[in-house]
Amino acid sequence: MKKGFIVLILMIIIVSSTSCQVRQNQKPTTYKKSDKASEGLYRIVENINDIIIDVEKAGKLSATFNESTSLIEADILKEKEKKKEEIKKAWEEINSKIKDSHESWNKYEKEIMERGATSEYILKFKNSLNGLTVAVENRENKDIINYGSKALFDFSPFLELYKDEFRGETSRIKYYVYQSYLAGENNELEKAKDLLDMTEEYTAGLRQKIEDDQKKMKIFEKLVLSLQDMKEAINVGNNNLLKIKRDIILQNIKDIEE
Template sequence: MGYFTIKSRNWSTRLICFFIISLLFFPGCSMMNKITGKQPEKSEKSEAIPKQLEDVEASIEKIFGVLKGPSLVSGEANGQSEQTQTGEQNQAGSSQSQTNGQNQTEGGSQQKEQSGKSSSGQTNTNQVADPFQQAALEINKLHYLWNEIMPEINKKGAPKKLTEDFSNSLNNLTESVTTKDKMKIMLALNALYAKIPNVYALYKTNISPEIKNIIYFSRSTILFAESKDWGKASVAIKELKSSWAMLNNALEGKQQDDSGKLDMSILELEKVVQEQNTQLVQIKGKITLANIAALQKSLQEAQQSEKQKK
C-alpha cells in the first residue's frame, strides 16, 4: 500500500513538472511573457486623427496669436508672416497705382474714377486689422468645424457630456468676443482647449493625448499669472508638473533631448510663479510652450517614421 502511494506521488510530481514545462515552452503561451516581463506585440494599428480636429486646434492657436496671447505658434513667425503679407500688399498697391497713372494719362474721367477707387483700396490695405474681428471670424469657423466633427466622434463613442461641454464652451467663447475683453476671451478660449485632450483620447494613437493637457495647464499658468490670480496659477503649475510626469515616464530615448529641455523650462516656470513675477512668467511660459511644440513635433515625426517602416 505504501509503495502504491509513493508511486502515485511520483506520477503526480511528473505531471506537474510536465505541465509547468509546457506552459514555459509551448508556442504562443503568455506565461513566458509574464515571467520574463516581455510584453506581447501590439496588434492594434494607430488611428488617423480627423483633419477637422487638427483644424480646430489650428484655429485656437490662431486666435491666441491675433490676441498676442500664449500660442504654440512662434510670435516672431507670426510677425514675419504679417510683414511679408503687408509688403506684398504694398507692392501690389504700388503696381496698381502705376497702372492707374498710365490709364489716366491716356485720358478720360473714367481713369480718374478708377484711380480714386485704387487710392481708397490702398488706404484700406494699410489699415491694421481689428484683432477682435479676426477672432470672431475664426470662432465662426470653429462652429462649422465642430458641426463636421461631431458625427465622427459620436461614432467613436464620445460621452454625451464631452460633446455638451465642448458646445457650451464654444458658445461661451463666442459670447466673450462681444465684450472685447482680451483676457476674458483668452480664458474662454483656453477653457475650450481643455476639452481637446478628451477628444484625442477617443483615438488610438502612439502619441499620448496627455501632451494636450500639458499645453492647457501651461497656458492656464501664464493667463492666471497675467491676471494676478496667483492662487489659480499655483494650482495650474502643480497640475502641469503632474501631467508632465505622466507623459515623461512614457517617452522613449529618442525624445530625451526635447523632454530634457521641457523638464527644465517647467521647473523655471514654477520658480517664477512662486516668486509671483508676472513678466518672467510670460517669458518662461513662452519658452515652455516652444519646448512643448518641439516635443510634439518630434513625437509626430517618430510616429510617421514608424508608419513608413511598416
C-alpha cells in the same frame, strides 16, 4: 525511357513540395497603422491655439495705437491709420478662425460620437467654444485666454479616443499653463503654482506616448525644465517675466506636436 520519365516526375514533385513549404513558412507582411486623430479634426485645436496667440498680438497693437515717435502731425495720422487697419485685420482673422472652428466641429462631431464620446464631454466643449466666441465678440482678452484654454482642455478627451494620439495630453498641459498665467497676473501666486503642479499627470502620460521618439524626448526634457522655470518665476511677481516663461513652455509643446 520509362525510367527517365519516372525520374522527371519525382523531381517535379520534390520541387513543388519544397516551393509550397517555403510559401507556408513565409509570414505575411503587416503594417502597423497609427491610430491618431485626423488633421481635419485637430484643426479645431489649432484654431483655438491661434486665436489665443492672435488676441495677444491684437492687444499689443491696440496698446500702442496712441503711441508715436514722429513729431509731424501728418505722419502721426498716417501711422494711426496703419495701426487701425492692422488691428481690424487681426480681429477679422480671429473671427474667421472662430467661424471655422464651429464649422469643423459640425463636420467632425458625428465621428467623435461614433468613437464613443459621451454627451457630457460634448456639452462641456460646446459651452467652452460658445464662451470663447462671445469673449471674442466682446474683445475681452483675459476671457478669451480663459475660455480658449478651457476649450483646449474640454476637447482633449476626444483626442484621447485615439490610442496613439498624444495631443490630448499637450492640450491639457496648455490649459494649466494658461490658467496659471492668469492666476499669476491676478497676484494669486499660490493658485498659479498649484495649477502648474497639475501638469505632472499629463507630462507623465505624454512621456509614455512619445518615449520611442528620441527627437521628441529631447524636447520633452526641455518642456519639463521650462515648467519648473515658470513655477519659480511665479514667486518673482512680474507679469512680463511670467509671460516669457509661459511662451517658452508653449513653444516646447508646439515643437513636440510638430
